Amino acid sequence: xxxxxxxxxxxxxxxTPGSGHxxxxxxxxxxxxxxxxxxxxxRRITEAELLMAMSQExxxxxxxxxxxxxxxxxxxxxxxxxxxxxxNLSERIIPRGVETHEVVGIVLLLRDxxxxxxxxxxQGDFDKLNRILDAYEPAANRIAITVAVGFVExxxxxxxEQQEAIRELSxxxxxxxxxxxxxxIIGLIDPHRARQLTEQLLRGIRTNRAKxxxxxxxxxxxxxxxxxxHLVLTVEASRLLGATVIVTGLSPxxxxxxxxxxxxxxxxxTVGDLQGGIEEAERLLGxxxxxxxxxxxxxxx
Amino acid sequence: MQVPILKQxxxxxxSIQSALSDAxxxxxxxxxxxxxxxxxxxxxxxxxxxxxxxxxxxxxxLNDLVHMIRLRGADTVIVGIQPEVAFAMVQLGLTMxxxxxxxxxxxxxxxxxxxxxxxxxxxxxG
Numbered sequence: 001x002x003x004x005x006x007x008x009x010x011x012x013x014x015x016t017p018g019s020g021h022x023x024x025x026x027x028x029x030x031x032x033x034x035x036x037x038x039x040x041x042x043r044r045i046t047e048a049e050l051l052m053a054m055s056q057e058x059x060x061x062x063x064x065x066x067x068x069x070x071x072x073x074x075x076x077x078x079x080x081x082x083x084x085x086x087x088n089l090s091e092r093i094i095p096r097g098v099e100t101h102e103v104v105g106i107v108l109l110l111r112d113x114x115x116x117x118x119x120x121x122x123q124g125d126f127d128k129l130n131r132i133l134d135a136y137e138p139a140a141n142r143i144a145i146t147v148a149v150g151f152v153e154x155x156x157x158x159x160x161e162q163q164e165a166i167r168e169l170s171x172x173x174x175x176x177x178x179x180x181x182x183x184x185i186i187g188l189i190d191p192h193r194a195r196q197l198t199e200q201l202l203r204g205i206r207t208n209r210a211k212x213x214x215x216x217x218x219x220x221x222x223x224x225x226x227x228x229x230h231l232v233l234t235v236e237a238s239r240l241l242g243a244t245v246i247v248t249g250l251s252p253x254x255x256x257x258x259x260x261x262x263x264x265x266x267x268x269x270t271v272g273d274l275q276g277g278i279e280e281a282e283r284l285l286g287x288x289x290x291x292x293x294x295x296x297x298x299x300x301x
Numbered sequence: 302m303q304v305p306i307l308k309q310x311x312x313x314x315x316s317i318q319s320a321l322s323d324a325x326x327x328x329x330x331x332x333x334x335x336x337x338x339x340x341x342x343x344x345x346x347x348x349x350x351x352x353x354x355x356x357x358x359x360x361x362x363l364n365d366l367v368h369m370i371r372l373r374g375a376d377t378v379i380v381g382i383q384p385e386v387a388f389a390m391v392q393l394g395l396t397m398x399x400x401x402x403x404x405x406x407x408x409x410x411x412x413x414x415x416x417x418x419x420x421x422x423x424x425x426x427g
Contacts, residue, residue, distance in 0.1 A: 202384030209404055233391045240387040240396075242380070242403035242412075267396075 022135040026118070027075040033117060038067050041113045048109065050102045054093070062089065070110060074139050079146050086150030094151075094158055103151045107144045114140070171197045173204035179211040180281050182274075186219030194230040201234060205243045212281040213238060216274045218249030225261045228254070232263050244284060245269060248277035304329045306336055311343040312413055314406070317351055323358055330366040337375050344413035345370055348406055350381030360395040367400045376416050378402065380409040 030037065042063045045051055051059055065085070073082040090103075118136065122129035170193065174182050181204055185197065205213065215231075217223075223231070235245045246269045250258070258265070271277040282289060302325055307314045315333055333345055347363065349355070367377040378401040382390075390396070403409040 198388060199384070202387060206384055206404070209408075211404075211408075233388065236391040236396045237384070237387040240382045240390060240402050241384065242408055 022132055023074065023077075023139070026132060026136055027071055029118075029121060030071045030074070030114060034067060034071070037113055037117055038063055041067065041110050044109050044113060045106050048105060050105050050109075051093075051098060053096045053098055066106075067110070070143055073143050073146075074136075077139070079142070082143060083146055083150055086147045087154055090151045090154035094155055100148070100152060100155070104144070104148045107147045111140045111144060167193065167196065171200050173200050173208075175208050175210070176278070177282070177285070177287065179209060179285055180214070180278075181205065181208055181210045181212075182214045182216060182278070184216045184219065184274075189220060189223055189227045191226060191230070194227050198230065198234045198237070202237060202241060205238060205241050210243050212244050212246065212284050214246045214248060214274065214277040214281050216248045216277065217251075217254065218274065220254065221251060222253045223257060225257055228257045228261055228263070232258075232268065235268060244281075246271055246277045246280055248272065248274050304332075306332060308336075308340050308342070311341075311417070312410070313337065313340065313342045313345045314348065315346070316348045316406075319351060320354070321352075321359070323362075326359055326362045330362055330369070333366060334369050334373060337370055337373050342375050343417055344375055345377040346406065346409040346413070347377065347379050348381050348409075349379060350383070350405070353383060353386060355382070355386050355390055355395070357393065357395060360390060360397060364397055364400060376401065376413060378409045378412050381405050 038060075042056075042060050045059055045063070046056070054062070066089070069082045069085045073079055093103075115133070115136070118129065118132055122132060170187065171183070171185065174184075176182050181201075183197070183201055183204075189197070201213065201215075204210065215234075217231075231247070235247070238245045248271045250270060258268075269280075271280050279289075302319050302321060304315050304317050304321070304325065307316065313333065313336055315329060317329075321329070329347075333347075336342070337345065347366070349363075352359070363379060367379070370377045379397070380403045382402060401412060403412050
């Protein structure tokens with residue numbers, strides 16, 4: 001999709017012959033007046049209350065490098081350097097809470113500032129101004145799109161990475177006692193998460209040498225028959241590894257699902273709540289939890 | 302590839318060293334069933350740690366082995382099934398009903414010790 005736009009842009013810019021020397025004239029104009037234009041741009045960014053998350057000096061520093069990259073992209077017509085810079089910039093500013101509209105806004109502001117300076121310079125020669133703008137506008141638009149797309153892509157990548165991290169975190173396998181694991185599950189279970197859950201549990205059983213596992217699904221409101229079936233398979237696979245699984249906190253809806261899909265319930269070890277499940281697991285492991293006061297009272301002397 | 306069968310106190314330990322053909326598996330089954338009475342063993346451990354595939358024939362043979370040995374008066378425990386293998390097995394419906402399983406050799410020995418204690422004979426005294 002993006003490739004297409006880029007290609008069509010590239011074609012449109014190379015289509016107008018004679019725009020080459022106009023562009024170079026344009027570039028040298030922008031180079032000569034760079035200090036003034038950059039300041040003007042930074043001032044307008046502040047005025048428009050964009051990039052409020054950044055300090056004045058930072059804005060000016062970024063404005064300088066964006067400006068240089070911008071002029072260079074205009075001159076060479078290649079976007080690679082600008083693309084890389086946009087990606088890098090996005091990486092730095094996304095964590096600081098800079099929004100998409102701000103990034104698009106500042107690039108459009110720069111476009112406006114430069115266009116204004118062109119108006120001012122060629123105001124006497126309307127025809128030349130027209131031709132200069134013909135050369136300038138497609139290139140400037142292309143640059144604006146590149147920066148905006150780069151920002152959005154970086155944002156999407158960040159979101160994807162975070163989703164991955166959340167998924168990893170969403171199925172913790174915790175050891176609460178020697179040889180006893182608990183696996184609290186909260187939220188919706190889709191097939192992907194179910195698979196990941198099984199993998200982590202079976203691996204956890206091996207690495208922690210667990211004998212009993214309590215899977216608590218109090219936080220799962222409902223599950224479809226596919227996931228319920230997967231849960232049953234997980235219980236059986238754990239048994240093959242020599243671990244007993246206790247499932248706790250089945251909601252009425254989930255019980256209904258399990259009964260509907262005709263699971264052999266004799267294989268499922270279920271207890272009402274997590275506390276009951278842990279107590280049952282301790283019993284299986286041979287632990288007995290006694291309050292210290294009772295233990296002292298029971299001791300003779 | 303023959304599977305070595307080691308005698309350890311009242312138990313026999315069959316430790317599979319590589320992937321087995323169907324014939325190897327049947328040979329293992331017959332050898333174990335025979336040796337249980339030769340050594341008057343009380344328990345058998347089959348270690349399948351190295352197997353990364355367990356097809357229906359293998360699990361059926363192991364299943365048969367367990368039940369045959371039970372008929373000859375000893376308990377069997379299968380140890381060391383890999384997590385991936387375990388999940389593949391249950392997906393194929395090979396749940397090994399009624400077969401004792403344990404994480405590894407140590408767990409298997411402990412399981413058999415417990416079992417013998419329940420029966421009233423002290424462990425490893427035979």
